[in-house]
Amino acid sequence: xxxxxxxxxxxxxxxxxLIILMLSFAAAFIQFLLQFNSNFxxxxxxxxxxxxxxxxxxxxxxxxxxxxxxxAQLGIQRAVSDESQIPVLSLxxxxxxxxxxxxxxxxxxxxxxxxxxxxxxxxxxxxxxSPLKDLYYVSEQGYAYNGQHKWSxxxxxxxxxxxxxxxxxxxxxxxxxxxxxxxxxEQAAMSVPFxxxxxxxGRFVLALELAPLLANxxxxxxxxxxxxxxxxxxxxxxxxxxxxxxxxxxxxxxxxLADLPWSLALIxxxxxxxxxxxxxxxxxxxxxxxxxxxLAWLLARRYKRKxxxxxxxLSIHIDRLANEQAGVRRIPDGWQDLFEKISELKxxxxxxxx
Numbered sequence: 001x002x003x004x005x006x007x008x009x010x011x012x013x014x015x016x017x018l019i020i021l022m023l024s025f026a027a028a029f030i031q032f033l034l035q036f037n038s039n040f041x042x043x044x045x046x047x048x049x050x051x052x053x054x055x056x057x058x059x060x061x062x063x064x065x066x067x068x069x070x071x072a073q074l075g076i077q078r079a080v081s082d083e084s085q086i087p088v089l090s091l092x093x094x095x096x097x098x099x100x101x102x103x104x105x106x107x108x109x110x111x112x113x114x115x116x117x118x119x120x121x122x123x124x125x126x127x128x129x130s131p132l133k134d135l136y137y138v139s140e141q142g143y144a145y146n147g148q149h150k151w152s153x154x155x156x157x158x159x160x161x162x163x164x165x166x167x168x169x170x171x172x173x174x175x176x177x178x179x180x181x182x183x184x185x186e187q188a189a190m191s192v193p194f195x196x197x198x199x200x201x202g203r204f205v206l207a208l209e210l211a212p213l214l215a216n217x218x219x220x221x222x223x224x225x226x227x228x229x230x231x232x233x234x235x236x237x238x239x240x241x242x243x244x245x246x247x248x249x250x251x252x253x254x255x256x257l258a259d260l261p262w263s264l265a266l267i268x269x270x271x272x273x274x275x276x277x278x279x280x281x282x283x284x285x286x287x288x289x290x291x292x293x294x295l296a297w298l299l300a301r302r303y304k305r306k307x308x309x310x311x312x313x314l315s316i317h318i319d320r321l322a323n324e325q326a327g328v329r330r331i332p333d334g335w336q337d338l339f340e341k342i343s344e345l346k347x348x349x350x351x352x353x354x
Contacts, residue, residue, distance in 0.1 A: 005311050009304070016296050024288035032281035039277070043253055043266070050217055050226065051255040051264045057213055058259055060129045061206060065177065065192045068121050068135070068204055075114035076196055086112050088143040091163065094156050097143070108141055111201060115145050122147025125206075133187055133209040137194075138163065139202040158184040179261055181236040183207055188228075188236055210237035225267040229254065236262055310335045318342060 085098040101116070102109045115137060125135035125147075136159070137145045144159065162183055175193055183189035188208040193200055214226040218239035228236040253266045310332040321343065331339045 006308060009300075009308055013296075013300055016300070017293070020292040020296060021289055024285055024292055027288050028281050028285035031284055032277055035280065036277045043268075044255075047253050047255045047264065047266050050221075050266065051257055053217070054213060054228075054264055055258045055260075058131055058208075058257070061132050061190065061208065062177070062259055064121075064125070064129055064132065065190065065204060065206055068118065069192055069194060071121065072114050072118060072194055072204075073196075075117035076110050078113065078117065086116055086145070087149050088112070088115075088145050089151055089156065089159075091138075091142050091144055091160065094160060096151055099143075107201065110196075111139055111141070119147055131208050131210060131213060132206055134184075134207040136205040136207070137202055138205055140200060141202075155184055162189075179230075181230050181234055181262075186211070186237075211239070213237075214239035223269050225269060227252075227265040227267070228257075229263045229265050231261055306332075314339065314342070 085100045087096055088099050089095075090097050099108075099112055101112055118137075122135050122145075125132055134146060139145075162180075166180060175195060178191045178193075180189040180191065183205075184207060188210055190206045190208060192204045192206070194202045194204060210228055214228065214237055217226045218224060225238065225240045227238040230236055251267070254263045255266075256263045313330075313332060314335070
């Protein structure tokens, strides 16, 4: 006789497997959400800390530019000439010209006198502040000055091309610094306009070498890449060579800098937080499911041995008694009374029949 208890047992086992998979999935998913949220907050806090470090290293450059313009305002009003000439670059011909200094108050001579007094700033610019590579002065009268007696042909070519690209990009009435993502030799630039009596006579251009700053951040955080992005999402500098063409393949976390109109971007070398979290979710899901499956298997095994096995023996016992045969000899522990009562019922029923 087939026992309906075995059918119920089989269905219960299948139902338990389904419930275990659903419960383990829910637990792993909740842990995934909590871990993802925690990792995201930690990354945001770290990114804010990194952006503060960048601001702290770039802030001296802005202060230096302010000091240069303040000193230039004083220098333009004084006529102190200890030299007879000063080397300036003609932006028209690209030649280095030894410009003579005079004691008159002509605008060109006032600028040259001012540049002569600013020579110490041009000398200390590359060595005083780490992001600052060079200091240039570009006059509205068509010449440039960098404090050097010689100019590299490559620098002249690059500076001329840069001025041609951006000669109309600056507002003639804006006195705020203007930042450029490309300048000379993979450098960025900060252009600070210089006004005298409400008239713009030139601008100081500070060449910024930002990649070493990002490389230092990566050296201290080897599991991440760092980039600077402008407002259009173009790469200004990066700790690894990453340009706008292959930027889409990365997942970025971005934090706006306080002193620059750029943003610091962070790339996790270990992959996206979602991808790593998904792998962790799958691992936790199978771990929870395995533990619950083991527990369910132990309970099912014990139930089968203590309940289903005796019930199966009881079914055989009843079948044998129904066929006028002797019942089973080996009775499971704890079931003796039930087996004996069934045997007695069979004997009583047979006596009544006789």
